[in-house]
Amino acid sequence: MEYRAVKITSRDNVAVVVQAVPRGEPVIIATDKNALKLTANEDVPAGHKIALAPIKQGGGVVRYGEIIGLATRSIRQGDWIHIHNMALPQEN
Amino acid sequence: MHFYGYPRENGTYGVRNNVAVISTVICANGVVDAIGRKVPGVLAMTHDHGCGATAEIAVRTLPGIAANPNYAAVLLVGLGCEGAQAPVLAREIAKSGKWVEYLVIQDNGGTSETIRKGAAIARKMLTKARQEKRVLAGLENLTIGLECGGSDAFSGVTANPAVGIASDMLIAQGGTAIIAEITEMVGTTHILKKRAATPEVARKVEAYVALGAEADSWRAEPVAEGNTHTVAPGNLAGGLSNIIEKSLGCIAKGGQSPVADCVPYAVKPSTKGLIIMETDGYDIESIAGMVAGGAQIILFTSGRGTPTGFMGIPVIKVISNSLAYNKMPGDIDINAGEILDGVKTVKEVGRDIFDLMLRVAGGEVARAEANRQEQFSLRQEGFPYPSLRDIARNCL
Numbered sequence: 001m002e003y004r005a006v007k008i009t010s011r012d013n014v015a016v017v018v019q020a021v022p023r024g025e026p027v028i029i030a031t032d033k034n035a036l037k038l039t040a041n042e043d044v045p046a047g048h049k050i051a052l053a054p055i056k057q058g059g060g061v062v063r064y065g066e067i068i069g070l071a072t073r074s075i076r077q078g079d080w081i082h083i084h085n086m087a088l089p090q091e092n
Numbered sequence: 093m094h095f096y097g098y099p100r101e102n103g104t105y106g107v108r109n110n111v112a113v114i115s116t117v118i119c120a121n122g123v124v125d126a127i128g129r130k131v132p133g134v135l136a137m138t139h140d141h142g143c144g145a146t147a148e149i150a151v152r153t154l155p156g157i158a159a160n161p162n163y164a165a166v167l168l169v170g171l172g173c174e175g176a177q178a179p180v181l182a183r184e185i186a187k188s189g190k191w192v193e194y195l196v197i198q199d200n201g202g203t204s205e206t207i208r209k210g211a212a213i214a215r216k217m218l219t220k221a222r223q224e225k226r227v228l229a230g231l232e233n234l235t236i237g238l239e240c241g242g243s244d245a246f247s248g249v250t251a252n253p254a255v256g257i258a259s260d261m262l263i264a265q266g267g268t269a270i271i272a273e274i275t276e277m278v279g280t281t282h283i284l285k286k287r288a289a290t291p292e293v294a295r296k297v298e299a300y301v302a303l304g305a306e307a308d309s310w311r312a313e314p315v316a317e318g319n320t321h322t323v324a325p326g327n328l329a330g331g332l333s334n335i336i337e338k339s340l341g342c343i344a345k346g347g348q349s350p351v352a353d354c355v356p357y358a359v360k361p362s363t364k365g366l367i368i369m370e371t372d373g374y375d376i377e378s379i380a381g382m383v384a385g386g387a388q389i390i391l392f393t394s395g396r397g398t399p400t401g402f403m404g405i406p407v408i409k410v411i412s413n414s415l416a417y418n419k420m421p422g423d424i425d426i427n428a429g430e431i432l433d434g435v436k437t438v439k440e441v442g443r444d445i446f447d448l449m450l451r452v453a454g455g456e457v458a459r460a461e462a463n464r465q466e467q468f469s470l471r472q473e474g475f476p477y478p479s480l481r482d483i484a485r486n487c488l
Binding site: 048 | 245246249250253283328329330331333334336337340341344348431432434437438
């Protein structure tokens, strides 16, 4: 089974998985240039975010090319991202 | 790049060439409908505004809609005693240089005589419209409206970003895109302000999105700006972690272009580029505002699927997933679910939407048009939303 995720802009460090991905399964990110492949570190529900790159604690989670939240703990490539490891950024 | 449109007196171009017969008040709807039956080919545009508390929104909106270049000529039908006075509206519409006439039922011998006179005028207008020819027009003459309805978890993943790419492509060619539904921009003020073309526009963006937050608060939804999470449990379960992410999915329809200006409901923007219009999230009412603002085509995204169109305005449907597409394929123009299926990228679907938009501008029929989905409605204002709130405060 090939699991797919969708990345919106080139600046994004997360993608959204199309179907529920079980832990340890490979995920393909379709982009214009090349298809990045990574492994899910944990179960990721359908429509949820998966990290495309490591994000340090306090680092920005970027989707749509914008910071949608800050990592509340260190995030590895392939981690599920949701409210357990991301908080709202302080707005300016 | 270009499209083929109908040249109008004021330098604009219609992508459709309809004769519109419009009531100025609900009391004139029967006459308008009868003219529509007697003269097939005209659009009989009726609504339930125009008198009492609903007069203001009719006065604000109908002249802009009637001046939209997709309508070749306009016949207004009024009763005579209503707040939205037909002669006043006609004068306003005439500023566009368009052929506009009006009939007042109380001054024209009542129903049957007004129908007879109205049908004669409508026939003349139709004859003239049928002589119009499309000519080459640059994309700076195209304004689109961006709308979403029946969204799902993938609307912000596929359909909305793909429409955003089409919108950016049009703006890069000098065109204009109006993004509405300020109630769905809450949480993105700081992002939209950064995209504002000038400090003055940034100030307006802040004020407009605050209006959206206020409107949301009327509905007792917990979506106050800056709150923790502030999205519904269903949003959280679907993968949206907070209001910023949710609203970014909505404004993705506007792509990455700078915000050129913000305008009130139904007001025509004076600049080109990406425009924020203050509308609610109710599809037809929101579209009516953008049509009054000059939108000749609507790009409409959905996750669940919706059949709606608008009288005289092509509404192009883009759906977010293949499951919903296959449930009602006859209503949908573009299946952005192909992104989820791994068949196409967001950019490729964005280009598909742009190409289809130009073909539709030149006369290709969108699905909602083929299905004769011809809705027409104006914004509900004053009643019932604020007064319901008052009722809750004062009576419970």
